Amino acid sequence: MSEQIKVTIDNITVAVAPGTTILQAARQIGGEVTPPAMCYYSKLEGSGGKCRTCLVEVSKGSEKDPRPMPKLVASCRTPVSDGMEVKNITSPKVLDARAGIVEMLLINHPLDCPVCDQAGECHLQDLSYEHGASSTRYEFDRRTFEKEDIGPYIQLHMNRCILCYRCVYTADQLTGKREHGVLDRGDHAAISTCIGKALDNDFIGNVIDVCPVGALTDKTFRFKNRVWFTKPVDAHRDCPTCSGKTRLWMRGDEVYRVTARKDKWGEVEEWICNTCRFDKKQASDWKIEGPSKIDRHSVIAQGHYEGVLKPQNFLPEVIGRNPKLLMNIHDVSGVNKNDIELSKLNGPAHSSDFDKK
């Protein structure tokens, strides 16, 4: 890249290539200033802009045209311009809108995390933990759909779907033979096949990995284990159809699940084929490289293992100073002043003891 342009996100300036989106620029910084993304997937062309969780405020359009943008913009689809200033966590408007979006995403979500295979690595769980409210204001029946069987490997739970369209783009761009899509419109829009077909394609298993929630899960792993009990290891095999680089989720010597390797934004690094994913469930099928580095901030990172990276603390940079204590207790209370040695008093200390000089 020839020229680099400068963009400031939450008071942190970063130089990026022209054409980069605000979200990608924020990911170069990392940490708290990165907006959450439920539908955007950097590997899928045309994805993003739908979930609206990544809304940010552009307080200065660019060096040439410093007017702020009138509305909050979807950072995943808005390219940066030179001198742009973006507010994410420093804007109360953004935080308020984001809380609203999380609430909207959750009002019709079944919240069946205790029986959901995605629990523990679910982006919606993380999102609602970080940005949502602890209770709901929605008093109506949640939306439900008829069950649909979409084949021997993939389980579709339409009730959990947040309609991010990622699986549609995956099937479009990866397989060249898309059999599912979005039917109907509005709040009864549903991922479905036309009509009652099974998804069969060598790479269709990747829709499980791109699904941010538990709407598409692995039938071979269904109800076998909780993800946080299994241990991720990187492994590979000579696969004639894909790269063969995978992540095994093991308990003891048993391989419970095979997924693609994901980077720190939860995105697949290299797509894998169905054979690797669904059929090779023996440890002897694989050459194990070693424990995976997990630095997602959800529950699977908690118990795990080596190489868990500590999140960087960006707060001083964002607010422009070190966080101050709200009140220095030593200044307020005489109890903590050092000029009285408590051990020299007879019996328990009394307030009158502190008044003596």
Added chain:
Amino acid sequence: MSKKILLEHAHIEGIRFYETYRKNGGYRSVEKALKMSPDDIVEEVKKSGLRGRGGAGFPTGMKWSFLAKPEGVPRHLVCNADESEPGTFKDRYLMEFLPHLLIEGLIVSSFALGSNATYIYIRGEYAWIPDILEQAIAEAKANGWLGKNILGTGFDCEIYVQRGAGAYICGEETALIESLEGKRGNPRIKPPFPAIQGLWMRPTVVNNVETLAAVVPIINMGGDEYAKIGVGKSTGTKLLSVCGNVNKPGVYEIDMTISVEEFIYSDAYCGGIPNRKKLKACIPGGSSVPILPANLLLKTAKGENRMMNYESLADGGFATGSMMGSGGFIVLDETQCIVRHTMSLARFYNHESCGQCSPCREGTGWMYKILKNIEYGHGKMSDIDLLWDVQRKIEGNTICPLGDAAAWPVAAAIRHFRDEFEWHINNPVEAQTRNYGLAHYADPIHVPTV
């Protein structure tokens, strides 16, 4: 009675057919325009001050000048005839009775923009109109106004009519383009705007039927002359489709210099409210613009008379004003229930949301359910504040303006008629049998008793 420009010949028998239309001065603008350069036509439209008649009121000349003109890439003009806004039916009238006026406007505009393939996207429910349009296109083609080498100028133009499948969202320009391409009618994420990448990723202009029809008088009389009609930035004439509690509902052409009061009560227009009822409220520009109570409709917050034009209707912002919108003028008299009315609008937007982005998909359904509870006597006082909060979180956070269109009527109803909502909640049983009536927003006009 103001001057008619678009509907000047609408009363003539057989104006739908080519011979009659031509005899009454039809296609003069094409003869004139094809001798001009395309840039001059854009300049005339700019001078005329014509504003988009589809709802947003964006200056048409400026929109045309934004069109990208890369070498070797075809450009397109698309006519948005997907008129689905509840209360709006002005384009239907134009297409049904004056199809040649639209075709004429399309030829001139296509020439100005360099579009050799022009599309009319018409809503599916107007099942009989595509036949009328196609007949008009065939007539125009037979007489040499369309096809190859029009009037010997070397300009080629074809007009195609495409039916929609009955979705409100396809009236949004990018959703319309997606639908026209044969895809699911989901709005695109902007940027890029259609003027850069529209239909088949080519530069595209999408204009409303009435806007394109108004190009004809602009060329005939000249942009400066057209700009003299009307007032301020509201130039030219506007078609209004009036429905609801008025004596004479229908399509009216006004020149935007008359007051709202005159428009509702004058016999030349709506002819007053039937059965000597009083005016309660009115939506001046199609279902998605804010509703106004009678006192704010007839006078602005400053106490001036409210006029039928873009600026005056928007006076006071959304706090005390509304919008010209698409010209769907819905009048409600004292017997109408605002809660029920708002509920039925919320149901419409819930049904028509495309389901692509989350605030609109989930929020419109939520608003409808809350309003249904209030209307049927299960509401709580906290529901009003909840409703306000939900609409606030939809507005401005969605991909396309449908989210705003769903939020504004609910917001305006709560803003101006909160007492009626409270009465509904406090008197759930009584609210099932009678309406709240008028209260303080009474009609200040004296109603004759005879």
